[in-house]
Amino acid sequence: MRKKASEREAVRRLVGAATLARKAARAPYSRFRVGAALGDGKGGIVTGCNVENASYGLTLCAERVAAFKAVSEGRSGFTTIAVVTAARTLTTPCGACRQVLWELFGDILVHVENLKGESLERRLSVLFPLPFDSSSL
16 A cells, blocks of 8 residues: 555655754664654654663663653553664564554554665554553453
8 A cells, every 4th residue: 555645755754853863872782772752643853862871781771761752641542553673674573662653543554664664564563462561451
């Protein structure tokens, strides 16, 4: 299914915002800088970058930073997330990020891209089948 020009432009704006957010990443250990941008489909964007910690388990991925920032700002209605890395292969959100994204935003569109311009789009339900959520309780 082909996207409309306006949908393609919205994704390009998210990729641009995620690319910019990536520059703020704190990644002194892995050197793996990631930027993420959530879009609400109406032009609203919330960004995040990964923030590493010497106690590795306390590190936060860019996707969760953006998600928690959106919640802390009282924002909702997000339909798409763009994730940008410099990796040679495309990097989808980790399991913890998929869980948080599902819990907070449901079956959003996930667009991943690297700095070479390679990209992949999938619904979160494809990347995260059989999720654990409130229906599991």
